[in-house]
Amino acid sequence: MERNYIFTLGDALITFNPVATGPLRYVDSFERKLGGAELNFAIGCARLGLPVKWMSRLGGDEFSKYIYNTVRGEGINMEYVKHVSGYPTSLNFKEILENGSGKTFYYRYQSPILTMTEEDIDESMFDDIAYVHLTGVFLAIAPQNLQIGLSILRIAKAKGIPVSFDPNIRLKLWTLEQARAAYFEIFPYVDILLTGLDEIEMIIDTMPFEQFVAQYNISELVIKDGANGSKAYVDGHWHNAEPFLVKPVDTVGAGDGYDAAYIFGLMNGYDVAERLRFANAVGAMVTTVKGDNEGLPEYTDVEVFLGQKTLVER
């Protein structure tokens, strides 16, 4: 069987984007949108043209139907998405400031994904998988999710499937100590670590990056740094990539889009410099559109952004 799919799993959110910037308490209207770190990643992959499977659980409410139809419309494989009744879709209200930076206010107590167990993971599910991508948001949502994540990673390791991981640290969902304990169980399975600069510093504290990757046998440490661009430590060398100058309106989702773009680069044989440049472009593009995933580009949009192609508009 051909291995061509990317596999990810996580919780979907209905994300309410404020129509005005500033403190949430003064915002009286919101736009109903879609979120969830791994789902944003899956949409990012699908828009770039990569086959992707997103595993999840959806409730039986109206929001879950909207999510199902939207995700299906993006062309994401939903073989491992099931509806469960009695669990309402989780909500996320965003606060956005003038500079596009955001805060998250979760209403996420009984997510449908709490019904997922280790028994839902089966070796045969990975026969056609080329890459596995997990993030710390899934791990943070329920205590049993670490064991689910580890089962997936053990299968990936046994089958030689490369694993990427984004800690996506969310201290509104768990404590730093809980997060670190889980991450250090995950790291030995990780090939490509995609992380924010501030979060990797929180996780490994004063340990030098080079020592950390050697200790956990991580082949690529990719560090995202917002408006400063990104860098990677690969094969014993650091590679820096300049940021693109954009006017951000909503920075939430840039990291998820970056991850999808970086994996796209790997799957298409880009060298490190090309991967970083391509992913920087996608991250920057995401910040220019309101919503976690509305700014995720198709491949042609990136070519246009990079000046490699001219679009005929009318």
Ligand SMILES: Nc1ncnc2c1ncn2[C@@H]1O[C@H](COP(=O)(O)OP(=O)(O)O)[C@@H](O)[C@H]1O
């Ligand atoms: N304001 C910005 N200007 C230009 N590029 C940006 C901006 N914000 C994010 N990016 C791009 O998106 C990437 C991911 O954003 P970042 O905020 O660092 O991710 P995360 O949310 O995972 O911490 C950055 O490394 C950069 O390439």
Ligand SMILES: O=C(O)C[C@@H](O)[C@H](O)C(=O)COP(=O)(O)O
């Ligand atoms: O899944 C969540 O809890 C939050 C996501 O919906 C959120 O949009 C997100 O993860 C964005 O992350 P970023 O790409 O690091 O900004």
